[in-house]
Amino acid sequence: MTQWIEIGALDDIxxxxxxxxxxxxxxxxxxxxxxxEVFALDDRCPHKGxxxxxxxxxxxxxxxxxxxxxxxxxxxxxxxxxxGCTHTHPVKVENGTVWLALRQAAAVS
Numbered sequence: 001m002t003q004w005i006e007i008g009a010l011d012d013i014x015x016x017x018x019x020x021x022x023x024x025x026x027x028x029x030x031x032x033x034x035x036x037e038v039f040a041l042d043d044r045c046p047h048k049g050x051x052x053x054x055x056x057x058x059x060x061x062x063x064x065x066x067x068x069x070x071x072x073x074x075x076x077x078x079x080x081x082x083x084g085c086t087h088t089h090p091v092k093v094e095n096g097t098v099w100l101a102l103r104q105a106a107a108v109s
Contacts, residue, residue: 002090007098010036016057023102028089029053030100031073033060039073040091040100046071046084 005021013019013032020043021028027043029052037060043053050066060073070079076086090101 002101002103004092004099004101007091007100010038010093010096010098013038013098018053018055018057018062020053021100025102027051027053028100029062030091030098031057031062033057033073036093037073038091038093038098040089041071041073041076042087042089044086045069046078046086047082052086 007021007030013030015032015034018029018031021030028040029043031039041052043051045052045064047064047067047069050064052062052064052071054065055062061070062073063070069082071086072079076088078084092099
């Protein structure tokens with residue numbers, strides 16, 4: 001099951017910046033590009049777990065603040081020569097409001 005949660009207004013996320021959403025499954029970083037595209041990744045670099053939300057956003061990438069790993073925002077994949085992947089999350093903008101999809105475990109009978 002997927003549940004969409006409202007994150008807030010697009011304008012509340014700075015261009016080339018991010019916001020952190022705390023979830024039971026861990027922190028999710030929601031990024032905004034200069035052209036107002038929005039992406040969501042686990043707030044954890046695949047290299048050593050650095051907080052991607054504190055990284056530098058450029059084009060459609062974020063650079064981890066700890067060891068300069070560069071991560072593609074759309075796929076969560078590290079840019080060569082680095083290796084690794086961070087989990088992505090569905091995100092959308094409707095009428096200026098940012099929505100994030102969270103997966104919920106199915107109830108067990």
